[in-house]
Amino acid sequence: MADPAPIVATNVSHSYGTGSMRREVLQDINFRVDPGEVVLLTGPSGCGKTTLLTLVGALRSLQHGELQVLGVPLAQAGRGDRRRLRQRIGMIFQGHNLLRCLTAEQNVQMGADLLPGLSYAQRRGQAREWLRAVGLGDQLSKVPHDLSGGQKQRVAIARALAAHPRLLLADEPTAALDGRTGREIVELLQRLAREQGCGVLMVTHDPRILDLADRLLAMEDGRLIENRVASMPAG
Amino acid sequence: MIQALWRRRGVPLAWLLLSRQPVRLLIALAGISFAGILMFMQLGFRDGLFDASVTIHRLFDADLVLMSPRSMSSISMAGFPERRLIQTMAEPAVESVSPVHWNFVLWRNPETRSTRSLLALGFEPDDALFVDSMLADQSASLRQKGRVLFDARSRPEFGPVAERFNAGQVVESEVAGQRVRVSGLVELGPSFGADGNLITSRETFRSLLPSTSRGSIELGLIRLRDGADPEAVAERLRAWLPNDVSVFTKKAFIEFEKNYWRSSTAIGFIFSLGAAMGFVVGCVIVYQILYGDVSDHLPEYATLMAMGYPLRDLLAVVVREGLMLALVGYVPAYAAGEGLYALIRGSTQLPVGMSPQRAVLVFSLILVMCMGSALVAMRKLADADPAEIF
Numbered sequence: 001m002a003d004p005a006p007i008v009a010t011n012v013s014h015s016y017g018t019g020s021m022r023r024e025v026l027q028d029i030n031f032r033v034d035p036g037e038v039v040l041l042t043g044p045s046g047c048g049k050t051t052l053l054t055l056v057g058a059l060r061s062l063q064h065g066e067l068q069v070l071g072v073p074l075a076q077a078g079r080g081d082r083r084r085l086r087q088r089i090g091m092i093f094q095g096h097n098l099l100r101c102l103t104a105e106q107n108v109q110m111g112a113d114l115l116p117g118l119s120y121a122q123r124r125g126q127a128r129e130w131l132r133a134v135g136l137g138d139q140l141s142k143v144p145h146d147l148s149g150g151q152k153q154r155v156a157i158a159r160a161l162a163a164h165p166r167l168l169l170a171d172e173p174t175a176a177l178d179g180r181t182g183r184e185i186v187e188l189l190q191r192l193a194r195e196q197g198c199g200v201l202m203v204t205h206d207p208r209i210l211d212l213a214d215r216l217l218a219m220e221d222g223r224l225i226e227n228r229v230a231s232m233p234a235g
Numbered sequence: 236m237i238q239a240l241w242r243r244r245g246v247p248l249a250w251l252l253l254s255r256q257p258v259r260l261l262i263a264l265a266g267i268s269f270a271g272i273l274m275f276m277q278l279g280f281r282d283g284l285f286d287a288s289v290t291i292h293r294l295f296d297a298d299l300v301l302m303s304p305r306s307m308s309s310i311s312m313a314g315f316p317e318r319r320l321i322q323t324m325a326e327p328a329v330e331s332v333s334p335v336h337w338n339f340v341l342w343r344n345p346e347t348r349s350t351r352s353l354l355a356l357g358f359e360p361d362d363a364l365f366v367d368s369m370l371a372d373q374s375a376s377l378r379q380k381g382r383v384l385f386d387a388r389s390r391p392e393f394g395p396v397a398e399r400f401n402a403g404q405v406v407e408s409e410v411a412g413q414r415v416r417v418s419g420l421v422e423l424g425p426s427f428g429a430d431g432n433l434i435t436s437r438e439t440f441r442s443l444l445p446s447t448s449r450g451s452i453e454l455g456l457i458r459l460r461d462g463a464d465p466e467a468v469a470e471r472l473r474a475w476l477p478n479d480v481s482v483f484t485k486k487a488f489i490e491f492e493k494n495y496w497r498s499s500t501a502i503g504f505i506f507s508l509g510a511a512m513g514f515v516v517g518c519v520i521v522y523q524i525l526y527g528d529v530s531d532h533l534p535e536y537a538t539l540m541a542m543g544y545p546l547r548d549l550l551a552v553v554v555r556e557g558l559m560l561a562l563v564g565y566v567p568a569y570a571a572g573e574g575l576y577a578l579i580r581g582s583t584q585l586p587v588g589m590s591p592q593r594a595v596l597v598f599s600l601i602l603v604m605c606m607g608s609a610l611v612a613m614r615k616l617a618d619a620d621p622a623e624i625f
Contacts (some may be wrong), residue, residue: 025464059541059622086621089544097538099248101255106246114543120244143255163542 004071005058006167006199007033012065014051023216025051027222033199038190041203042212043219049203050171056201057089058082070166087114090160093168096152098144104155105132105140108140111162130158134188150181157189161196168193179208186212249555252528264564267601270517271568272575274597277509279576283587284502285493287426290586292489296364298465300488304481307596310428312337314451319480323472328463333362336440337453343409344394351392354429357440369625373419377436382418386585391429411443414510425584427496517604521560525553525612533619541621550613558610561602569594
């Protein structure tokens with residue numbers, strides 16, 4: 001069975017406000033992300049990148065155009081449909097957004113707990129395995145407060161992957177990290193996503209990681225101004 | 236919501252949210268315990284008052300009791316013709332009767348010379364008065380005029396009567412301006428109506444209260460033959476006795492007195508109100524804690540919603556937090572309640588104690604308090620917008 005393309009966007013537009021306050025933030029956006037493909041989205045701040053990400057992430061209802069995420073047409077999706085779709089999308093945030101009161105292991109398990117039909121022990125085992133995969137096998141019982149920025153972002157990646165997503169959305173995951181750590185994190189993300197055959201859409205300002213992408217999208221003033229295959233092969 | 240409470244095992248988020256903030260948890264528990272203690276105290280006082288108001292009533296050796304219809308309670312007993320009590324002897328089921336005088340008199344503290352009102356009972360020393368045998372070998376001493384039996388559990392303001400008597404001293408004092416001598420001690424206990432009690436013969440009683448009209452008594456105790464049904468006999472007596480006297484079974488007599496304190500005075504209302512205040516204080520504290528908890532973790536709740544957790548799972552987290560607070564907060568409240576009841580018994584002589592009904596009632600109130608607060612705090616969860624977290 002062929003996986004549906006993680007993202008197919010056709011003429012997506014979005015605006016905030018009404019009447020004279022109405023402001024177009026997205027205009028006629030067209031692009032697609034295929035399984036296992038890593039796509040980086042760049043552009044100046046305020047150009048609509050984050051709005052696009054929330055639309056793709058089924059966090060906001062679609063206004064105009066067509067947007068299929070993991071085969072689900074979002075134009076017709078209700079609140080419950082969008083919630084169920086979100087269970088199949090991994091999200092990594094600018095801040096790590098970990099639950100402060102949970103240990104690294106428990107945070108990752110919050111992701112694994114979304115999987116149906118697995119026992120508690122199996123879900124816990126998976127959480128541990130994901131933490132080992134991101135190189136934190138020895139930090140299972142630490143709370144976020146005791147982890148470094150890079151470690152927290154690794155836990156966030158493990159949590160996003162623990163729910164077996166077919167699509168990963170990342171919003172400037174390297175913003176709070178130094179250059180070297182940031183690159184390591186994105187390399188890790190890219191490797192794990194490839195292994196899972198999971199599409200990745202990542203918003204970034206960081207020029208040092210552009211070479212890790214399969215494809216680059218650039219936005220300006222709500223329009224997609226560039227959509228090209230990355231010149232350098234990743235890896 | 237209900238099935239979400241019993242959802243499959245996962246990370247115990249509710250417990251971790253509470254326990255990873257020990258200071259906040261302690262404040263919450265202190266608040267809930269305080270509310271629980273307040274409720275235990277107020278309800279304990281209320282029930283203790285009703286029980287204390289009938290300590291003597293319970294002791295009377297009677298199946299039926301005659302009282303004046305004008306008597307409203309133990310603190311306002313009116314007289315009725317003693318003839319009526321004698322007339323009941325005509326009823327075959329009646330075995331024996333005891334006329335009893337009942338009034339308040341001023342007792343002079345033998346040490347400080349100050350006076351204070353206590354309840355005096357006057358009876359024929361040869362008659363039966365109490366079911367308890369404490370009078371058995373002491374009533375004979377009352378045949379001598381001017382002798383009284385003093386309640387050793389009276390409040391200390393009446394003076395060190397029991398101490399001196401037990402030390403072998405002769406304890407004399409003044410009642411209603413007349414000299415009396417304590418010839419023995421009984422154990423009755425104060426009530427809300429009477430701070431102390433003394434028992435004497437009818438003859439001494441009449442000399443202490445000369446205004447007591449001859450042939451008039453405040454209480455008539457009636458004992459029935461074995462096997463007689465008190466309700467049925469009471470019914471028969473009511474049928475032919477004139478209406479200047481009321482007939483009670485002993486149970487109804489006790490209930491009548493309790494009911495006076497419950498309904499005719501503000502005391503029951505005041506203590507119930509006190510318990511309600513504790514309830515409200517507890518609600519506010521639990522609400523503050525849960526609301527603060529939800530507000531502080533709003534981005535985290537939004538993250539969980541973005542991950543695809545349904546809202547009802549998050550609401551269930553708040554409900555479970557409330558449930559845990561109720562369970563953990565009740566334990567110290569119960570323990571402190573027991574301790575304070577013991578303290579009150581020691582210092583006020585009131586029969587205040589933990590009853591299973593009250594333990595369950597207070598727990599239910601705490602549960603309602605925590606659940607209600609959780610439900611209100613949940614509304615804050617609506618502010619968690621997963622679209623705002625990127």
